[in-house]
Amino acid sequence: MYASKTLLKVAVLWLGFSLSSYSSSAAAVDLPLTINAQQNNLSANVELSPLVSFDLSVQFENTVGLTPQNLLVEASLINLADPDILHRLPDSLLTTVPQAFPVLISVRPDSTKGFSFSGAYTIELYTKSLHYTEGTPLRLFHSHQNGTFEDITTMTGSGSYRVRGNGGQFSDFIILADLRDANTIIQSKLTRLESIANESQSQLSVGAYQALVDAINTVSVAINADNKGQALAAVENLIHLLEADNGTLYPDVWRSSNDLNNVRGNLISAATTLRFSLRIE
Template sequence: MLTHRTPLLLLLTLVAFSAMAPFGHALAGGPCIVETSIVDDRKFKADICLPNPNGPDFEMGFDLEFHLDPENPGSLVNLTVPCVGFSVEVMDAAAIADVESRLPDPANQSIDPALPLRVTIEPPVACGLEFEDDYDAEFDADNLVWNPQSPYRLMKAPIGGSYRNITAQVDAGSVRARGCGGTFSEFVLVVDQLQDYASETVAAFADLGITIGNAAIGPTASTTLGNDRSVSQSAFAAGNYAEAIARLDDMDAHCGALGGPALPNRWRSARDLENLEGEVVSRSGHLKFLLGRLNGDP
């Protein structure tokens, strides 16, 4: 548990263990609350409103959507609000400084004062949450304004660890940033002032290669995914960004087919398994975002 968390966070953590449990006190414009629920047996949803002593309330939605295979009941187990282990905090100056020091590019990436919120997902061990493949995460930030080539990015880190850019999409609404992953725990939305897509893409291909090279991935799966990566990177080097994206789509399809003993694809709250399929797809999704920006996507 992070020592800088405030009593507000502790209260929110307790409240989050009840579906649709409101938090907050009445403000001049009405109640400011956090509501949590499970939707369609596969999505954790949090509607967040937290008081801002210096202006309008901080408002956003946070969703985690898991894969649920009707033919495989074990693909998602024990998805309940308590078992997600959700908490959210308004970060103070010290917490913001700590987060920014752990970003991939601290000189150019920062927390927007308009949304200094950090979401933490730490499923309790005893709850037995289990899922296969990757989950989709989304920040829907009502406080922020979307513009084409938006600089907002979704970042994820293990508790107290280094953040990684998992942005796969940034849409209007007001700002909706999406990504995916196979592990948890801290999520923040940041502003990236530099946006050097070419350099970021080179680094992202290297990161993907390291992940594919994990010894826990079987040789056939490693070779298949490695070939997909190489063909995509060659297309990127030739300036054919659409082709590079298409080859990463192939990789995602191969991940779906190979998930299992050859490509470990399960996470559980005991934290004794490594969901490499989810992490490969997460890195592929971020690469497609970068390539899309190079190709002119807004």
């Protein structure tokens, strides 16, 4: 087994706001990041302040170049009113940063190095700074290249709060309280799924694209007919279609130079978080 430790750079950024529970002094904290290249995973235990800490883990299907030199992972305390964050929220009124966990996590592989992965990674956060309750609106969101944050949640649980999601690309992750209507969330996830498929058409064979579109259309028809059972079954069929492929029909490689579209990983992420929302609706 190959296991190595390096430093997770945790930039604790104070962006001009004052919360009584936090120190106002800027600081940079270096913490150990554990990388196990043989197991295709990384993990870290992070403490940003006496009241804000979390455990991070990322599990990949397969990786190349998963080494300490090829990755930069940063965590920042953010200003709850920071316009650079607010304009990236899907709804500035109904999706909000929890005051007890104003944390932005950024995973930025070095673009000049040879890191790559295939398929969808699974990211999990565990924190005692938040508490799980049944029906909690807390969700894990992801933003690529400063774009709008999108819900990628596939699981939430207790102890004190644990959340899991997956994806086919990096950059930023944040926990938000999402108070949008359940149907709005489901429709937004369906739209994301359709958009990924449409944007990937040029990379797919006619047959692969048609199979994908047919599967997504079946999901869409069931959702729009308000048939939850059929919608869940259709999403499961779509996920099976994607997970059964090894990158032959649906390209599934992402690399740090950011020049490849991880079609399968992005579709799996969109489909599995849609399944999560259908199950809890």
